[in-house]
Amino acid sequence: MQTAGCPVADTILSVDNVTMQFGGVTALSEVNFGIERGEILGLIGPNGAGKTTCFNVITGVYAATSGSVTFDGQPLAGLKRFQITKRGIARTFQNIRLFPDMTAVENVMVGADANHKTSVGGALIGSRRHHREEREGRDRAMELLTFMGIADRAGDAARNLPYGYQRRLEIARALATGPKLLCLDEPAAGFTPAEKQELMDLIRKIRSQGYTVLLIEHDMSLVMGVTDRIVVLDFGKVIAMGSPAEVQNNPDVIAAYLGVPDDAA
Amino acid sequence: MSLSDTFKTLTKPAHAVSGIGDKISELPRVSRWSLVALFIVSLYLMPWWPEVPVLGWLVDTPGTSFEGVITDKVVIYVLVALGLNVVVGLAGLLDLGYVGFYAVGAYVVGVLSSQHANLPWLVCVPIAVAVSMLAGVILGTPTLRLRGDYLAIVTLGFGEIIRISANNADWLGGSRGISKIAKPPNIGPLKFGILDAKPYFFLGLTVILITVFFLRRLENSRVGRAWNAVREDEDAAELMGVHTFKFKLWAFAIGAAIGGLAGTLYAGKVRFINPSNFPLQLSILFIAAVVLGGTGNMWGAVLGGAVVAWMPERFRGFADKRVFVFGVALVLVMVFRPQGLIPRKIRKERWLANWKPSQSGDADSGVSRG
Numbered sequence: 140m141q142t143a144g145c146p147v148a149d150t151i152l153s154v155d156n157v158t159m160q161f162g163g164v165t166a167l168s169e170v171n172f173g174i175e176r177g178e179i180l181g182l183i184g185p186n187g188a189g190k191t192t193c194f195n196v197i198t199g200v201y202a203a204t205s206g207s208v209t210f211d212g213q214p215l216a217g218l219k220r221f222q223i224t225k226r227g228i229a230r231t232f233q234n235i236r237l238f239p240d241m242t243a244v245e246n247v248m249v250g251a252d253a254n255h256k257t258s259v260g261g262a263l264i265g266s267r268r269h270h271r272e273e274r275e276g277r278d279r280a281m282e283l284l285t286f287m288g289i290a291d292r293a294g295d296a297a298r299n300l301p302y303g304y305q306r307r308l309e310i311a312r313a314l315a316t317g318p319k320l321l322c323l324d325e326p327a328a329g330f331t332p333a334e335k336q337e338l339m340d341l342i343r344k345i346r347s348q349g350y351t352v353l354l355i356e357h358d359m360s361l362v363m364g365v366t367d368r369i370v371v372l373d374f375g376k377v378i379a380m381g382s383p384a385e386v387q388n389n390p391d392v393i394a395a396y397l398g399v400p401d402d403a404a
Numbered sequence: 405m406s407l408s409d410t411f412k413t414l415t416k417p418a419h420a421v422s423g424i425g426d427k428i429s430e431l432p433r434v435s436r437w438s439l440v441a442l443f444i445v446s447l448y449l450m451p452w453w454p455e456v457p458v459l460g461w462l463v464d465t466p467g468t469s470f471e472g473v474i475t476d477k478v479v480i481y482v483l484v485a486l487g488l489n490v491v492v493g494l495a496g497l498l499d500l501g502y503v504g505f506y507a508v509g510a511y512v513v514g515v516l517s518s519q520h521a522n523l524p525w526l527v528c529v530p531i532a533v534a535v536s537m538l539a540g541v542i543l544g545t546p547t548l549r550l551r552g553d554y555l556a557i558v559t560l561g562f563g564e565i566i567r568i569s570a571n572n573a574d575w576l577g578g579s580r581g582i583s584k585i586a587k588p589p590n591i592g593p594l595k596f597g598i599l600d601a602k603p604y605f606f607l608g609l610t611v612i613l614i615t616v617f618f619l620r621r622l623e624n625s626r627v628g629r630a631w632n633a634v635r636e637d638e639d640a641a642e643l644m645g646v647h648t649f650k651f652k653l654w655a656f657a658i659g660a661a662i663g664g665l666a667g668t669l670y671a672g673k674v675r676f677i678n679p680s681n682f683p684l685q686l687s688i689l690f691i692a693a694v695v696l697g698g699t700g701n702m703w704g705a706v707l708g709g710a711v712v713a714w715m716p717e718r719f720r721g722f723a724d725k726r727v728f729v730f731g732v733a734l735v736l737v738m739v740f741r742p743q744g745l746i747p748r749k750i751r752k753e754r755w756l757a758n759w760k761p762s763q764s765g766d767a768d769s770g771v772s773r774g
Contacts, residue, residue: 198643224645238636241629242751249633252626253645259654262625263618269625276626281759294753316645 151176151351152197152228152320157206159192159375166192168375169206174320179342179352181366181383183359185395188372190355191233194324197353198230199223211319225253229318231309233325233355239298243289243308246297247280250315283311287341303334307341314345321345322353327361339365363387371395426752447609450474451602465717475601476673477713479608480666485693485709486615486702487662492691493700493748494628495655496635497548498556501563502690504543505660507682508536508566509667511576514677517586519577525586529668536664537657544656548649551638563687571679581678585671596672604673611669612706615662619702622658631655635700696737698744707745 150173159167167189174180182190195201197208199220208215215223229250238246255272262269284290287307292300297308306326313321323342327335335358342365346352356362362369362383369386371379373395379386386392428436451471454464465473484506491499512532516523523531547558570576587596594603622628630651633641642648671677689712697708715733719726737745 200639200643219647220642221645221647224643229645230643232640236637236640238633238640240636240748240750241632242753244753244756245629245632245751249629249641249646250644252629255626257626259622259627259658262622262627265621272626277755277759294756296750312644 149176150174151211152353153209154193154197155207155209157193157196157203157208159189159196159201160204166375167196167203167372170372170375170377172370172377172380174351174353175368176319176351177346177349178367179346179354179365181362181369182353182355182372183357183362183369183386184372187374189375190372191324192375193372194230194322194353194355198228198322221253224316224318227317227319228322229313229316229320230322231306231313231324231326233328235305235309237297237305237308237312240296242294243284243297243300243304244277244280244293246308247283247312247315248276250312251276251279251317253316279315280311283314284308286314286344287311302329306330306338310341310345314350318350320351320353322355324355325357326354327356327358335361429752429754444613448606450609451605463714463718465714465720467720468717469601471601471605473714473717475605475608477717478710479605479612480670481690481693481713482706482709483608483612483615483666483669484663484690485697485705485712486612486619487659487666488690488694489700489702489705490619490622490631490662491655491659492694493705494623494631494635495652496631497652497655498552499559499656499659500556500687500691501543501559501561501566502659502663503682503684503687504559504563504566505536505539505663506667506670506686506690507563507570507679508539508660509533509664510671510677510681511570511582511667512536512664513668513671514582514585515576518584519582520575523586525588525668525672528586529665532668533661533664536667537661539664540657540660541653543660544653548652548656560684560687563682563684567679567682567684570682577678579679581676581681583676585675585677587675588672601673604669608669611665615665616702616706623702627651627654692734696734696744698746698748700748701744701746704744704746704748711745 153173154170157167157170158165170189170193172180182193184190192201196203197215199215199218199222202216210223210226210228213226215226218226238249241249252272255276257266257269257272260266281290281293284293287310289300289304289307289311292304297305300308306329310321310323310326326342327338330338339361342352342354354362354366366383368381369379369383370377371386371389371392373391378391378395379389381389428439431439451474454460454470464470484502487505488499488502491497491502509532512535513525513528515521516528516531517525543559543562547555550558571579576582588604588607590596591603594606596603596607630641630646630648633644633646634648634651638648670681693708693712694705695708696712697706698704716726716730719729722729741747
């Protein structure tokens with residue numbers, strides 16, 4: 140069950156002994172886990188367990204107090220946030236953080252630009268690369284919007300999109316950066332059960348395209364239904380790790396996360 | 405609410421406004437280009453506007469020569485507003501010391517063409533633009549790590565540092581300033597002298613048009629998108645792979661270069677500069693021009709710059725109350741049209757109408773990892 144720490148050839152991301160302290164508060168304590176290439180890993184835990192902090196350490200928003208994060212065989216320490224994105228980790232946000240006054244397609248194109256190189260010089264002279272990258276960015280953006288099922292509102296400002304569209308637009312924007320690992324921070328927050336089901340299907344579809352997915356989620360049924368493995372955090376510590384079925388029946392998890400045994404199912 | 409937050413509420417775009425621009429761009433290509441050409445020609449005819457019946461009464465500046473107003477102030481302010489709009493409107497960086505770059509541009513021309521050398525104006529201009537740009541990079545490198553109000557305060561200081569340094573440095577002419585600055589070279593029938601201001605106007609207008617042309621290219625590129633993303637949400641932009649610092653520095657450098665360019669035009673026209681030409685108040689007025697016109701909209705900046713430059717002269721009839729009238733006019737615009745005269749618009753993705761998936765097959769096939 141314990142896969143973390145041991146360098147498996149196919150571990151795309153490994154979090155090794157990561158501790159994160161804010162002043163006197165220890166948000167993460169000696170956290171160890173790994174993500175296998177091509178899997179959907181769920182990261183769950185009660186409120187304040189350190190899930191989003193863990194996300195923030197992986198994506199470079201915070202520098203870990205100690206420990207290390209290795210992605211695709213390379214340590215991420217010292218890299219700037221945009222460099223980590225370019226290495227192949229993309230994320231969405233728990234609270235939607237789109238570029239509200241930009242159109243949906245422009246939002247996605249910003250993501251696609253992570254793979255582009257045109258800068259001021261190329262744009263000023265209207266270089267061939269500029270034109271090629273604009274065209275590629277548009278095509279990529281429209282493909283992703285179509286894939287996410289929101290292409291009908293491609294030309295609307297992100298702020299004017301319905302909530303469900305905004306959530307999916309965030310995923311499209313993250314996918315546009317061309318990630319190897321996609322980190323979704325509560326992508327189904329605020330969704331109806333039907334919308335959640337749709338999103339689950341979509342996440343599976345994303346995985347079947349060859350992406351690895353790290354999913355933070357509160358909704359147990361969503362986590363159980365879609366993930367291959369689950370890591371459970373509580374008070375900044377990994378208390379359980381394993382398949383959904385294993386985790387579901389783990390007494391520590393039931394005690395810490397679900398509170399009363401009756402709710403375990 | 406912090407200063408920069410207040411400021412950000414001013415930069416929200418208007419919704420569902422179908423502007424003249426949209427109507428024009430829906431016209432067939434030929435009529436569109438003829439309209440644009442006609443507009444540009446009418447701009448070049450601006451020195452003669454006061455002679456047109458109704459328009460003349462509207463725009464003419466009593467007590468001052470209209471020609472003088474548009475050459476000494478309007479073209480300069482418009483150019484400055486265009487540059488400042490890149491920094492403030494596109495990238496969302498509140499720069500309260502923009503006059504500093506304008507002063508650097510003017511002083512480089514002064515120093516190289518009069519104070520310490522006798523280079524021709526045309527040779528000084530590229531040097532001045534490069535030096536202003538360098539000043540932008542030097543100021544930006546340490547300060548662009550700051551955000552919001554802190555950046556505003558530091559840039560405010562920068563503007564003052566430039567002015568006070570010029571005042572105290574004898575080799576910059578001290579408080580006496582620099583005189584006998586070179587003028588632009590005569591181009592054919594255009595003689596840059598004291599008698600006729602028109603050549604300066606034509607020169608300024610041409611520089612503005614060229615600047616607009618290149619700024620449009622930047623706006624419609626990866627660079628413009630990165631600037632907008634930074635303005636909307638800097639953290640999210642960085643996490644989506646935007647090298648935010650690099651693009652902020654570019655915005656600063658380009659803004660500074662345009663500010664410096666405006667300074668060279670100013671120095672070439674008035675041919676005498678001293679530190680009191682570059683007060684803090686001018687920085688504020690430049691910001692007012694951008695905000696009044698419409699932060700983040702290039703045409704708004706152009707209009708704002710023109711209005712801020714021209715209006716106090718138009719109100720000369722009010723004698724010593726003209727600045728008051730000008731102030732009231734600014735306040736009224738901000739009350740009734742807080743987004744500015746020509747607000748920033750949500751981008752129209754015209755190509756969407758014609759977009760077709762470039763690969764055949766279902767959409768799913770297109771998104772897999774390369």
